[in-house]
Amino acid sequence: MHIAVLPRSNLFVVGRSLLAAWLVLATLMGSSSAAPMENSETAGKAAGGHLARLHQDAEQGSPLAQYLLGAFYQLGEAIPQDYAEAANWYGRAADQGLAVAQFALGAMYARGEGVPEDIVRAHIWLSLSTTHAAQIPGAQKLTREAQELRDEVAQKMTPEQILEAEQLAREWKPKRER
Numbered sequence: 001m002h003i004a005v006l007p008r009s010n011l012f013v014v015g016r017s018l019l020a021a022w023l024v025l026a027t028l029m030g031s032s033s034a035a036p037m038e039n040s041e042t043a044g045k046a047a048g049g050h051l052a053r054l055h056q057d058a059e060q061g062s063p064l065a066q067y068l069l070g071a072f073y074q075l076g077e078a079i080p081q082d083y084a085e086a087a088n089w090y091g092r093a094a095d096q097g098l099a100v101a102q103f104a105l106g107a108m109y110a111r112g113e114g115v116p117e118d119i120v121r122a123h124i125w126l127s128l129s130t131t132h133a134a135q136i137p138g139a140q141k142l143t144r145e146a147q148e149l150r151d152e153v154a155q156k157m158t159p160e161q162i163l164e165a166e167q168l169a170r171e172w173k174p175k176r177e178r
Contacts, residue, residue, distance in 0.1 A: 061177030
């Protein structure tokens, strides 16, 4: 069963915006030199260093770093595209309660990207994203998109599957890594 989901561009816009913000922050915080990059080799080394630091932060349990690393893998930015690895990193961040990671993981389950297509899991993660995003000032768009995608997924579900997903979402507890 294939679920038509929101255009990928919505999720990618969020991912690309966060990636750009992270690269700017990493450059400002990690640069000991204000000298401009002079060639692509220098730029590649700098990006590699920032990516290594992002990976280290993600491994140490930072949900934002985990989400960003997932976005790098999903988008194929600076590293080869790998949906399974993206789902892994999104999952770690989602488990800690990061609403945007819950949305990304729910969308991946809805499409079967990097994970087996699973509408119950998609519904769970999208419900959690909706709930958590609604508590964040300024996250109305994420809340709305998570609700819309969850409702679209629900149209493909049996009443029993919906009840199961709702129960599992109510019982969910964040798992801190730090």
